[in-house]
Amino acid sequence: MGTETTPEDSEETEDPVGYFLQDLVFHGKTERTRQSYERVLRRFESFLATPEANPFGQSILPADATHRHCMAWVHTLRGDVESSTVATYAAYLHRFYAYMTQVGVFESNPMTLVMEEMDETIDKDPTRREIDVPTMRRFVADLGHPLHRAVVVTLLKTGMRVGELCNLDLRDVALTHTDAERAYELGNRAELDGRPDSIFVSPDPSFGKSTNGEERTASNKRKRATVVPIDAELKHVLVRWLAVRPDAVSPADPLFVGTSDRWGERLDPESVRHIVEMHARDWGWYRTGGGASENVTPHYFRHFFTTHLRDRTGDRGIVKYLRGDVADDIIDTYTHNWGDKVRETYEANIYSLLPAST
Template sequence: MGDDDRAPVGRLVEEYLTHLAIERGLALNTLTSYRRDLRRYAAYLDGRGIETVDEIAEADVTDFLAHLREGDEDHVPLSAPSAARTLVAARGFHKFAVREGAVGRDVAAEVKPPAPPRRLPKALPVEDVEAVLDAAGAPGTELAIRDRALLELLYGTGARISEAVGLDVDDLDLDASQVLLRGKGGKQRVVPVGRFAVDAVRSYLDDVRPGLVSARANGGAVFLNSRGGRLSRQTAWAVLAKAAQRAGVGVEVSPHTLRHSFATHLLDGGADVRVVQELLGHASVTTTQVYTLVTIDKLREVYATAHPRALA
């Protein structure tokens, strides 16, 4: 490629934007975002003295990403999602440059967008969990007894929803207050069950489940639907959502919310993180340690009341 054939960055950016508008049919707002992000990229390259696309190296793209995250005297740092969006625009530009024959290699292909920050698990206060459990059994029907047993077991063991609906009667040992859970990858673990969950499940097994059992094969499932089949994850999810609504809980509640709450409340109560790891069935303690971040408010509360120099 001779000097006259080398594609100026600015010209190819405009060609790419035209491609996005005409051939890809992007919405005006999306196109505006691409234009802003690519002009920011072009200005950054210009500041490095880079005028043509073939001069751009992978290090330039990597440094551009660092520039987005760190900022300078002219630009405030971008959040991880905003920086990722801008890098996506730059990566698309480089793919286009290869397709158009402006360069022979995509120098941005190995530059990955920053990972979004890991969100902390949401946990309900103990009183909200109790309100949800009470609301599940409030209608006083046979299915309400089943629903209360299901939610008590979820919160009482920290089980995943798939583990709870996958339970068979033979997996329960209520006399020993324990249950066998089958987790991810076929891994099994035995976990203790608290008194409230034991009582709720026993009541369901004795008084309700026999009436739900039908000729339909259910594999000995603990939790049955009204037709005698194994309760589905979707129905279990709906049971919890309705109970949370009746309880007046103002946030979205999912089965995983009870699992998060189980872990957080144990740690707040002084449980060792490795014990919680075993109860949750996590392969690595690093997965469990994210729950320790949830308890920072509890730590601040204790610190503020216990440390002699905590208060100004």
Template sequence: MIEAFLEMMSAERGAALNTLQSYRRDLEDADRFLRARGAGGLHAAQTADLSAYLHGLEAQGFAASSQARRLSALRQFFRFLFAENVRSDDPTGVISSPKKQRGLPRHLSMEAVSRLLETARREALEGKKSPAQARRTARTHAIVEFLYATGLRISELTRLPATILHREEPFFMVKGKGGKERLVPLSDSARHAGQAYRMLLEGDERARQCPFLFPDDSFSGPVARQVLARDLKATGARCGIAAESLSPHVLRHAFATHLLENGADLRVVQQLLGHADISTTQIYTHVMDERLHALVSAHHPLAASGNRQ
């Protein structure tokens, strides 16, 4: 039944490979636990069995977010069994989700991002490099410019087609989670950095055949996310940014945070990030507190102490 569920998620809901692999790991782990408990396997589990499994995760020190993710996989699995008339009930229906403590996203200050951009730009322009080094530094410069200018997820960035550089519009379409498309801004500096990188690839016929803006070294597919993250951290280290403070996702957070700090509307940021629900974007509102406090203090008629009754 796990295999049937995964086939349904792939065929009917278009779940990504990483999502399917995550579901498989979580469901097979629950199945092993329940068989060891004598419950007869996951498909036959009762509410008490699943509660025991989740309590076991908590006892092992799993974070609330990890417990919630596994419960979500179980819920979807049993809804599938119910829809297929394999079961007449949903044993997860009365199980409460673990309370997750949502931490604030890490992000860089505007000054730190400026240092990172300047370092990446300078290293890309430096001479006396091998062709491979020239391509790598140009790619890193383009990656930093693109991440900060667009707020893209790294998975979205690596799948970008090279053809977006041929367009003159300041926006382009990107397909995000769930296959949903959205408009993403492209700054002139990001476009120029991307064009400079692509110019270094023009002499290789394989580059012209590869559709991706950022291909891997063999031009057989997109560059690996881990490669980009490694080069980004190395560049950050050379301008005083600790490795643990920098990642492609941190630049996505910086994109959103700096927009809000400079007066952007939360709904606009939601659309640019590709969040389906505004509640996901609201995690960034902590950066608006000081600005909103100053706004109210300056403009609300009761803000001045002399006006209070």
């Protein structure tokens, strides 16, 4: 974060946590990110305000906390959450103090020493819950809502990121289905010419910037544009969803829109995470405070896709191409041989997620 922000008067810093959270808005952080920071920072603030909890036995403000207060708070987390979560919470507090020091609200960052001495680290590649295909199939069978099933099956069948899913417009989806094609103008991108039943995932959409006439609330992290095949099962759930999809508020015509409070508005990552969390909890696959090794989230479906499709094809290149995270020289190989190599390999190996009678 930059250092251009300067507090203009003392009232602005009576609530330093609130001040920091407001600046996260200005820096374009998502609502989910801000909520995560707020939970952690308010928890730390409460710890400092409780005399019997902090090491000096008196209520103090975040501006007056020392490295000993910070170390004591980190210690209270151990045993309550996973070690990687301890590291994440500590990193949040470190960033808070670093920023408030940079803008001149605080005099120093007491977390600097704490971070140097901590044993916990943020696990970049956690061992995740193992779910086999038959179990995932039963999970999908429980998804009765057309939107929920379409969102989950799209994530599971394509391996795309949650932001990429939210940024899909009808123009990005080519479906050879009479009813869907009559109702909507689908797949009218040049990149989908000659590639029926496919999804185009662009690297262009970015948070706060306009794409296809709409300011986006999520960014695509894809390095290169990718065309992902739509198999018979994904086609079935997308057609079923389009049959009941509310009219979109946005002229960009998002593929996935809200069906409750935000009727017709583009689905955002927070809404997708809520959908997945709600159903994962029902299966005992999500626990508040649980880490990546325990909780099933939209990103878990990307892991599921990668693991199972790679094992079935034995072709890491195709999986990397479909994920959109491969180097240019390799991705060009699959781009130029898309029909023969990508679609045929994908359709021959993609796992089944729907009952045979569906």
